[in-house]
Amino acid sequence: MQILIKNAEIITMNEQTDIVYGDLLIEDDRIAQISKCIEGVLPDKIIDATGKTIIPGFIQSHIHLCQTLFRGQGDDLELLDWLSKRIWPLEAAHDEESIYYSAMLGIGELIQSGTTSIIDMETVRHTDFAFRAIEESGIRALAGKVMMDQGDNVPVNLLEKTNESIQESVDLLEKWNNYDNGRIQYAFSPRFVISCTEDLLTEVRDLSNQYQVMVHTHASENLKEIEIVENERGMRNVVYLDHLGLASPRLILAHCIWLDDNEKRIIREKGVKVSHCPGSNLKLASGIAETPDMHDKGICLSLGADGAPCNNNLDMFNEMRLTALIQKPIHGPTAMDAKKVFRMATMGGAAAMGLEKEIGSLEVGKKADVVILDLNNFHTYPSTDVDPISRIVYSATRGDVETTIINGKVVMENRIIKTIDKSV
């Protein structure tokens, strides 16, 4: 199967951030060629992208598809109250069907706004049904069931026995990890330190080493959370995770707002991946993460919308813009400039997934996760000296996403989401 996209402005996000004007050829699930004019092929499909811009699909490194249905819940609460009063009771009430539809709704929004890959943390029960939605929709995902074997104010059916949590995770891993030629992968997902016994976390460490899979958790999001961790475990979040042997390039930490210098050093030295979630951090009054400092220290940064209750629509354009804007009054106009932010949304996310050789940029040999934008919807004076990345970060919206291709399959075309034909 070949798809030829003609006459586009191609933002490659390769190491030099080259912008190429011309054609891109997809062969099966990979990018086969990028050049000024591709001739001598008989593609199955030609997309005329004259005047359009193509970009690598966005990669969101922290979301909760199970929370898409909880939009509008507890908007004026802080993290721990929001979890115990709103999110946990709602997660406890989920059943197989509601998990599936929550995931499908979220994935639809993601695809419509140009996100092609996600790192997804589910809830305790029924995660198999979120994986089914991921499978059917065609989105690329690293996902896992949440693990919670301790905690106060947790509804009974979210509290698991340690061995039950491990066994269910391993069963899901064995079913879904590397599914569909690696499009779907499994990540162990202990919720956060407060929800997990030390036995659970050390078991997760051993299993992640044994199966060579990622571990995805929340850390250093809220000051009360940090205080509880320090009181219970005698250490700050990242020091504790490192003490247990979990700090490694296979660890993804969502939020990381209140890190001290020692925690930043551990993250940098151990190659831990950070997912910045600015919309969520503002809405839950959690704080403003120090992304300019983390960036300068060489920490691997990526972006996530967190759950829909945190930002309303899982839209990466919002998260990119917020990442840039919230730093400007504190650190000046270029602290997190458009190029840094766009890199977080693409190659940063690829690194968080451990897939930097496969996705995150438009380069020959990489997986074909491609988004076509029509930026002519802007009502602006035509100008040739505006950097296209800056135009996207500061002015584009989800309505400018025209076509989304994942793993070489067109999952949305001219804003119409297509059903994936599983026989193809």
Ligand code: GUN
């Ligand atoms: N920390 C533990 N669980 C959660 C969650 O569901 N969302 C956010 N934002 N933080 C958390």
Ligand code: FE
């Ligand atoms: Fe979260």
